[in-house]
Structures are given as C-alpha cells and as structure tokens.
Amino acid sequence: MSTKIADVIVPEIFNPYVVQRTMELSALVQSGIVQNTEEFDRLASAPTMVVDEFIEDIEVIGEIIFRYKDKEYSLDCHDGISIAESHKEDETTQEFATIDEFLNGFILDGKPIKDRVTELDIVFH
Numbered sequence: 001m002s003t004k005i006a007d008v009i010v011p012e013i014f015n016p017y018v019v020q021r022t023m024e025l026s027a028l029v030q031s032g033i034v035q036n037t038e039e040f041d042r043l044a045s046a047p048t049m050v051v052d053e054f055i056e057d058i059e060v061i062g063e064i065i066f067r068y069k070d071k072e073y074s075l076d077c078h079d080g081i082s083i084a085e086s087h088k089e090d091e092t093t094q095e096f097a098t099i100d101e102f103l104n105g106f107i108l109d110g111k112p113i114k115d116r117v118t119e120l121d122i123v124f125h
Contacts, residue, residue: 051103054117058099065124068108068116072123 028034057064064075065086072086081102084093096102103114113120 051114051117054120055099055103057122058102063124064122067121067123068119 023029023036026034029036058075058077062077066073066075073083074086074089075081075083077099081096081099082093083102083106094106096105104112106113108116
C-alpha cells in the first residue's frame, strides 16, 4: 500500500504553518497593502476535505453518513449512488448512476455537493 500525502500531513498542524509562512513571504503583506485579519485566518484554515478525498471515501468505503447544517444524510454506493436524509429514506431518496452525476446533481442550499464538501461533517464512514 502506497503512502499518500494525506496520510502524512496533518491539516490541523500544517494549515496554520502554511497561512503564517505565506503571510510572511507575501510582498503585499510586507508592503502593508494587505493585512492579516481574523476572517482571513478563519477562511484560510477551513476544513481541508477536498472533493478527491470525498470521492475516494465513496469508492472505497461505500457507505457514508454526513451532516450538513441541521440535516443528516446517508449515502450508499453500490451499483450507483443512493442518498437520502437519515430516517427519511422513503421520502427523500435520490439515485445517481455515477459519482460524477452525484457530485454535480445532488444540490445542497442551491449548490452541487462538490461545492459544499468542505462544509460537510462526516459522522460515519
């Protein structure tokens, strides 16, 4: 089994370093044109779950439960993607033939899930 960068780099440790080092080296910051703010730190240190990692979890694990805002969703990947609000499967189930179709076609608050991956709270996988 090969080692991946995600297996070695711990985002909680690495992200603050990258933010700090980028700020130190930035000519815009050094000149005073741009200043570091709490909002910048919050945005730059956002969760690092990227779409590729999400896809890998779907393909390898096959079953994922996640929360988005106040709703919990159950995702199952066997012969396509089936996703529904947890405990409301009958009323909310959506089916997708491929992961790509799911990433682009499953909409949360007006955006495809691929654009919301960093906002998901993974409960179980």
